[in-house]
Amino acid sequence: MPQLKPPYPTTADYSRKPTVINNVETLMNVPLIMQRTPDWFHTLGTENSPGTKVFAVAEKEGCQSC
Secondary structure, eight states, X not given: OOOOOOOOTTTXXXXXXXXXXXXXXXXXXXXXXXXXXXXXXXXXXXXXXXXXXXXXXXXXXXXXXX
C-alpha cells in the first residue's frame, strides 16, 4: 500500500484546513525583518546570497558512483 503524504501547504494545513501559506520559511522571517530592518537581514548569509536559506545536502545510500 502506498504511503500517504501530508497535504501541501498551499492546499491545507496540518489539520486539513485551507491555507494561503506558500512559503513558511519566508513567512517566519517577516517578524524579524519588521522588528529589525531589511538592511539587517541583508547582512545575514553570504555576499552573493544575502539573507537566510534553509537547505540540506543528502547522499544516496550505497551509491558507488557518487
